[in-house]
Amino acid sequence: MLTAQACAAGRAARQGCVARFLDPLRVVANLALPPRCPGCGAVTGEDHRFCSACWGKLRFLGPPWCAACNAPFAYDRGPGALCAPCHRQPPRHAGVRAAVAYGDVARTVALRLKYGGRTAFAETVARQMARLMPEGAELLVPVPLHRWRIWSRGFNQAALIARALTRASGVANDPMLLQRVRSTPPLRGMGARGRAKTVSGAFHIPAHARERVRGKSVVLVDDIHTSGATSDACTRSLLQAGAASVAILCWARVLDPAADD
Template identity: 35%
Template structure:
């Protein structure tokens, strides 16, 4: 009761604003009507591999986009909340590089709704890791912020350092698919101290953006090598290939 009163008092002093444009909104950490309409949420039929939107209707069989059919994924199933474009891209860049960590909680809940089917069977939730040097520079891992909210809200086991970067890799931006996969070869591994937690479990990996899938593939293979029975991936946004 006291907590609710404090929250009400805070909302009167600091009314909630739209995450994208700063206008007043009815609820904390949400989007105003125009920004919500301009944000490319993925709904309806989507690829079972990466979550990208597909044309047509579900027919009861596994559906995959051309990219996932051409490049089979090591993970079992994937979902995305947004297409990486417009307002979604601006929000993610603000979260990732602009210290806008307040975006993580509502964004994680958008992702949890998109990834509802991935939360079944009590998966172990873990973020895609940052190398320690990059973490020190950024001071937080945006994937970890998303994963923590998803695990807490769904009452799932959560391990922020389930995986680790074994070496520092250059930015993948601008690299080809082949270069991305080559760059990440043996660059990610399961943390030795968590080997028992992975063995025999389904792992749900959480990341902010999927482009080629190279990073998620490296993480998935690390989990499977450590004894995971299956890996699922949930990404806030999927880059759409034209």
């Protein structure tokens, strides 16, 4: 009978043989299909890496920022400092954390993921988002798509990002918890009041699923944060279902409130 040490040594040897067999194949694959920049398609050294030009065009976000909504500040205003909108009306969510500001490169990556079928870009953006994972996060919930949109697109990009974030952080994700029960038109061109009205009542958590969110610190995952109408409607549903708090984590944030997504 083989000992545990012998079995382990045998497995290691087999894995080493497989690795040596695959290494030449990886070299050939990289020559035929080299890693490319998600922003412009230039050849890069590794997958999910941006070229120096695109990397330089990305504006990475982080502190100092508003203590309530995480809008970036030009300088540190001290602990607990709030931006003007949050002074007037504090948000119901626990902050919007975005890896980068919305711009040409960030928009290109998001569009290629959402409409170009580049599903591997979910891993690309999740790697940048993971550094901003809120402390104490217990559950990742992607912003859902209506079933008609999923049928036409084939996937929900927010769910793919949430899955990649789980691999990076170990925080569980639940893509079936929050449901989009009503199809809504694109919000582009609508004012704040029109956006809020359009998505009102569009999201729902079934009664049988509420135990999965009750008392938890939830992170709502999305690709782009624009006016906040969609995330606000999702946050309302999660809090009504019993979530202790809801923070928002996304790839890119539109910093100009007048801009459309």
